[in-house]
Amino acid sequence: DTAVSQTPKYLVTQMGNDKSIKCEQNLGHDTMYWYKQDSKKFLKIMFSYNNKELIINETVPNRFSPKSPDKAHLNLHINSLELGDSAVYFCASSQDSHPSSYNEQFFGPGTRLTVL
Amino acid sequence: GESVGLHLPTLSVQEGDNSIINCAYSNSASDYFIWYKQESGKGPQFIIDIRSNMDKRQGQRVTVLLNKTVKHLSLQIAATQPGDSAVYFCAEIPRYSSASKIIFGSGTRLSIRP
Known part of the structure; x- marks a missing residue:
């Protein structure tokens, strides 16, 4: 069974549209994340939720809105898509049992978003 | 500032040889340094x-070395195999940030020659 899953795997859409990417983890983890990876493979954190509460919110346009209905799910909704939003978006999760130490993050397979 | 970078964007290694992937970082105030592997499409x-209080750590076929004097991190892969082909990222967790916040470097692509 896939530990961290994302849907869809590929998403092609027109500029100006609104789209959502879904993420689910069956690891029982408390914390979930969204990362953006650009065409040069640079990977940057966007958001992090712990037990449905937002704990990391990097400098991301407010067109991006994460939603966590429960601690196993973290969805990413994007309004008014722009060309620069084209990237691969990764969801991840971790069990933050030790707040002051590193807790391994498990990544999903990614969603390749192409905005035309 | 927060910055993690790599010396070489690509590395080609003969199968069976050892691989060494290097990383330079600029933020001396980091608690953890991490290596991630990303295979194509994953x-x-x-x-x-x-x-940060360690100099060396070994895993299965991998060794990470940390030189805080020159702010350098390396990943050594012993007896490189075709399955090691991937992009490798070094990353850090800055001190005083959330333990969940990882700053990734730009990645090195490792390719294996048969």
């Missing part, structure tokens, strides 16, 4: 981490 996968 998400990053944790390889090994090292705490």
Whole structure:
């Protein structure tokens, strides 16, 4: 069974549209994340939720809105898509049992978003 | 500032040889340094981490070295195999940030020659 899953795997859409990417983890983890990876493979954190509460919110346009209905799910909704939003978006999760130490993050397979 | 970078964007290694992937960082105030492996079409996968108070840590076929004097991190892969082909990222967790916040470097692509 896939530990961290994302849907869809590929998403092609027109500029100006609104789209959502879904993420689910069956690891029982408390914390979930969204990362953006650009065409040069640079990977940057966007958001992090712990037990449905937002704990990391990097400098991301407010067109991006994460939603966590429960601690196993973290969805990413994007309004008014722009060309620069084209990237691969990764969801991840971790069990933050030790707040002051590193807790391994498990990544999903990614969603390749192409905005035309 | 927060910055993690790599010396070489690509590395080609003969199968069976050892691979050494290097990383330079600029933020001396980091608690953890981490290596991730990303295979084509997949998400990053944790390889090994090292705490800032350590110089060396070994895993299965991998060794991470941390030189805080020159702010340098390296990943050594012994007896490189075709399955090691991937992009490797070094990353850090800055001190005083959330333990969940990882700053990734730009990645090195490792290719294996048969």
